[in-house]
Amino acid sequence: MAPSAHGEALSHLGVAGYRSLQQLMLPIGQLTLVSGANGCGKSNLYRALGLVAAAARGDLVATLAAEGGLAAVLWAGPERGSQGSRLRLGFAGKTLSYAIELGFRADDETSAFLLDPEIKREWIWAGGAFHPRSLLVQRSGAVVERCGDRRSPLALEVTPHESLFTAVSDPLEAPEVFQLRRTILSWRFYDSFRTDRLAPARLSHLSTRTPSLAADGGDLAAAVQTIFEIGDGEGLQAAIGDAFPGCHLAVDTSQPSFRLQLHQPGLLRPLDAAELSDGTLRYLLLAAALFSPRLPPLLVLNEPENSLHPDLLPPLARLIDAVAQQTQVWVIAHAEALITALQGTSGCRTLQLEREQGATLLPGQSALDRAAWRWP
Template sequence: MPMAAVNLVTGPNGSGKSNLYRALRLLAEAAQGGIVGALSREGGLGSTLWAGPEKLSKGMRAGTEPVQGTVRVNAVALRLGFASDAFGYAVDLGYPIPSLSMFDFDPVIKSEVIFKGPFLRGANALVERKGGAVRSREGRSWRAIAQGIAPFESIFTQVADPERAPEVMLLRETIRAWRFYDHFRSDFDAPARLPQLATRTPVLSHDGRDLAAAWQTIREIGNVPSLEAAVDDAFPGASVSIAPEGGRLTLWFHQPGLLRPLSAAELSDGTLRYLLWIAALHTPRPPPLMVLNEPETSLHPDLLPALGRLILAASERSQVWVVSHASRLIATLEAAEACHSVRLEKAMSQTAIAGQGMLDEPPWHWLEER
């Protein structure tokens, strides 16, 4: 699928939005060296595979034949990849060759490749891994840079070297900088409601536990006018202050008509969650990619247009991916020229992008097709 500055993924429940989100998370785990472990936590390789028949006949699609499986012909594989203006990456995972090991159902990395350009082809591959052997391009030839890489380890953790494989190290750090926000805690016991250690926090944690520290960091080294404008946009006339208390920081919310500010512990779930989004999207260290999974959760519909404007402002510094069901948030984002809307649909339990045919897809070739 193509991507733009803002990518809005919508569709009915069960259409595949979570699969796209998890695919990005798995790619990010590859750079952390944890893709095999992450797959195991998902339920193993088998749980990620297409659960329908390997081939759907015309009769099955037309509903004149029952949907039934046949003998599997193709190899079991999970293939993930992406391309960018700088480097692209593709990985192929499968089952190991049967042995006496108790880990025969643990997925292994069959092959990996880092390439230059919008899609993978023989001429632009820079680093290749097949089995346990890794080689890198050197002019018009190849140079072996590693042998015997364990099948559960990625090139990102084994051969990232500024001299032997600078592309691996550069791409690893780029992917590691991707940021995912899936669920901010705003319940009564949420860490964001408590005083936090006074330590500089340029990146808000995934659960928002360091909100006060992140907010103060933005005030000291970030865009303060934009931060304050974002609060006023959602809560007209309101403001936020941070107070030190013996090496810890407390967030206070000031509202017109109230004689005293409210601490984070007193805020409603929606107000606290929105302040968390403001802090996350005003990070002084913007990532190359920020993925927001259903950011509308616990927010009043009246806040969603302001949230959309907040996301669009953040897309000027980072590529943003938003998965959403909320009509008002969707309408705000789709009104922007920078927004690329992706609506997923499902037919015969297969996920497809609405309105995208074969000729509309960006060019892409998997490892074994080269």
């Protein structure tokens, strides 16, 4: 396995006011397994982390709009309290941490966009647990400023839908912002690769060097060839042999659009991606993602077991465990076989979520842990 890209390892994810996540602080390990019954809020955690990534990209408000707007995603359960109209997201890292708070726009009789969410506040601080003296950069309303001894404005008149990551772009003036944005943008999310007849991975695409498999898997052949050339090609072949005994991968590079081929015992010719079963194609997509020559600082897999035969789950767990030795991996799973296999690996932190009165809970976490938030 290649070493992961430089980036900030996470220690906690904090969410308040988002869907079933009334107020939750989750510890994150090198390999974190999130499980629980259907409807307990596993997917909401995946979406919440995706919203943090959207803030770094600069399209958080648009991403919330695609979910139905702020009103559709706010916690709507009992004990809503004074913070019921606010959404707060953030994470703690070893050296840098970040949090953001969103709410509804202030009353403006001249605007028809009163339900648009706006970014109220943002914070970047040093270390994990927040302390006022550790604050490096903060945004309040339209102003982003540096804190501490060098207190000074970094950006003025920031629009309500614009995060500090897009408002402040000078790496010399604000290296913390630049470094954290770069790290967040390098996180990689894989959620239910398509394997139907028209799935991107089954279609022909012009191939270029691909150190990281795309989220839709459309560049699968190019990603595999890149692994063969600059990554751990032998390891990938061994992983394929572990899942499919006697099989190995090849890539036909004779045309600008590469063709992925799976050689199987007893067949006179290899099978192209268009001919593979859904489960086989999905496993190849996961293997290509996990054997990336450019591993991200955080790799998130949402229910990777979907459409896989139970016999493929132990090899998948071994593959995930190997990658977790190189970078931080977060897996959201519901298949008992995969959960059991991952729990048997060294260093796996398991978070078994439950739901009570509509709220997602982590059993054993005290009310003080949830309320403290460890954020501003």
